Every structure is written in structure tokens, then in C-alpha cells.
Amino acid sequence: MAFCATALVGLLAANAPDPETLSPRTNYMLHCQGCHLADGSGRKGKVPDMRGELGRIAQLPGGRDYIGRVPGVANAQLTDAQLARVLNWLIPEMTPEIAATFAPYSASEVGHLRRNRLQEVRAVRQRLLTQDRGKPLQTQ
Ligand code: HEC
Structure with a gap:
């Protein structure tokens, strides 16, 4: 699956489509689905299941x-604007019940966050989901 997605990206790159013109769903297919799968169910023990969960995470302090x-x-090979559109589509898609209250990301917010990429991802995720919910996430 990961290989197929990579091959597809390569194929499309050869034909040079502009990611700005692709829908968020298509960009998800090209850049995310190889790991997360089409329905967001992920891979047990490796890639978290986003269904029903992602909106919950988005609403946690620091989430x-x-x-x-x-x-x-x-690290996605997408512009800040395109990445913001993928997240703004993905989060309500995975957790429809938060769609009404979800505040969309702006391109500049995403740009700022992605430039502060997490290092200790698993530890931060664990803390986020269990304790210290009131505390901001550590920066790298
Ligand atoms: C190479 C595999 C891979 C790709 C490609 C990938 N992810 Fe992930 N993603 C993961 C893994 C693994 C995690 C769990 C955190 C970690 O260990 O990095 C994760 C975590 C996440 C999370 C947090 C969910 C949670 O429960 O912690 C979101 C949101 C997310 N990915 C969205 C995306 C989006 C959007 C893309 C495409 C732009 C993408 N991912 C591409 C593997 C991947």
C-alpha cells in the first residue's frame, strides 16, 4: 500500500500536477493514505486509528x-495552504460530531506548527491522551 502510494506520487510528479488544484481528499490519498489507509483506520500498533478519535484529539489542550x-x-510534500485544507477536511471527516465546532486551521497556523515538528512523538501523544492535559506540549 505504501509502495503503491509512493509509486502513484512518482507517477503524478512526472506529469507535474499542481497539488493546489487537487482536492484535499486526493491529497490525502496521495500523501497520507499509504500509512493511514483510505478510511483512516491505520495499522494496529503502528499507525493510530483516526476514526472517531481525531476530533477528540483536536479538542484536547495541546491537541x-x-x-x-x-x-x-x-513533513508532507504539500504547501501550508494545501496541508491546512487536508486537515480541515480530514478532522471532521474522521469525527463528524465535532464538525460544527471545529475551527479550521489557517495556512499560517499550519506553517508555524509544521516548522516545530515533534521529535518525541510517541511520548508526547501518550501524555496528551492520558495525563497533563492542561499543560502545553513540550517543544522539541
Ligand atoms: C509514513 C507513514 C505516515 C504518513 C505518510 C503519514 N502519517 Fe500520519 N501518522 C503516522 C504515524 C505512525 C502516526 C502516529 C504518531 C507517530 O508516531 O508519528 C501518525 C499520526 C498522525 C496524526 C495524529 C493522530 C494520532 O492519533 O496521533 C495525524 C492527524 C496524522 N498522522 C495525519 C496525517 C496526514 C494528514 C498525513 C498526510 C499529509 C499523514 N498523516 C501522513 C504515519 C504516517
């Missing part, structure tokens, strides 16, 4: 920042 700083997001 919104965490989402913009995980390596898969921060």
Missing part, C-alpha cells in the same frame, strides 16, 4: 498543535 506537528503532517 490542535500536536496534529500540526506530527511528522507525517509536518
Whole structure:
């Protein structure tokens, strides 16, 4: 799957489409789905299941920042604007019940977050989901 996605990206890169013109769903397919799978279910023990969870994370203190700083997001070969559109589509898609209250990311917010990419991702994620919910995430 990861290989297919990589091959597809290579194929499309050869035809030089402009990612700005692709829909967020298509960019998710090209840049994220190789690991996260089409439905966001991920891979047990390796890639977290985002279904029903992502909106919850987005609403935790520090969670919104965490989402913009995980390596898969921060390192994506997308512009800040395109990445913001992917997240603004993905989060309500994974957790429809938060769609009404979710405040979309701006390109500049995403740009700021992704430039502060997380290093100790698993530890930060664990802390985020269990304790210290009131504390801001550590910077690298
Ligand atoms: C190479 C595999 C891979 C790719 C590609 C990838 N991710 Fe991830 N993603 C992960 C893993 C693994 C995690 C869990 C945190 C960690 O260990 O980095 C994660 C975590 C996340 C999270 C936080 C969810 C949580 O429960 O912690 C979000 C949101 C996310 N990814 C979105 C994306 C988006 C959007 C893209 C595409 C732009 C993307 N990812 C590309 C592997 C990937």
C-alpha cells in the first residue's frame, strides 16, 4: 500500500500536477493514505486509528498543535495552504460530531506548527491522551 502510494506520487510528479488544484481528499490519498489507509483506520500498533478519535484529539489542550506537528503532517510534500485544507477536511471527516465546532486551521497556523515538528512523538501523544492535559506540549 505504501509502495503503491509512493509509486502513484512518482507517477503524478512526472506529469507535474499542481497539488493546489487537487482536492484535499486526493491529497490525502496521495500523501497520507499509504500509512493511514483510505478510511483512516491505520495499522494496529503502528499507525493510530483516526476514526472517531481525531476530533477528540483536536479538542484536547495541546491537541490542535500536536496534529500540526506530527511528522507525517509536518513533513508532507504539500504547501501550508494545501496541508491546512487536508486537515480541515480530514478532522471532521474522521469525527463528524465535532464538525460544527471545529475551527479550521489557517495556512499560517499550519506553517508555524509544521516548522516545530515533534521529535518525541510517541511520548508526547501518550501524555496528551492520558495525563497533563492542561499543560502545553513540550517543544522539541
Ligand atoms: C509514513 C507513514 C505516515 C504518513 C505518510 C503519514 N502519517 Fe500520519 N501518522 C503516522 C504515524 C505512525 C502516526 C502516529 C504518531 C507517530 O508516531 O508519528 C501518525 C499520526 C498522525 C496524526 C495524529 C493522530 C494520532 O492519533 O496521533 C495525524 C492527524 C496524522 N498522522 C495525519 C496525517 C496526514 C494528514 C498525513 C498526510 C499529509 C499523514 N498523516 C501522513 C504515519 C504516517
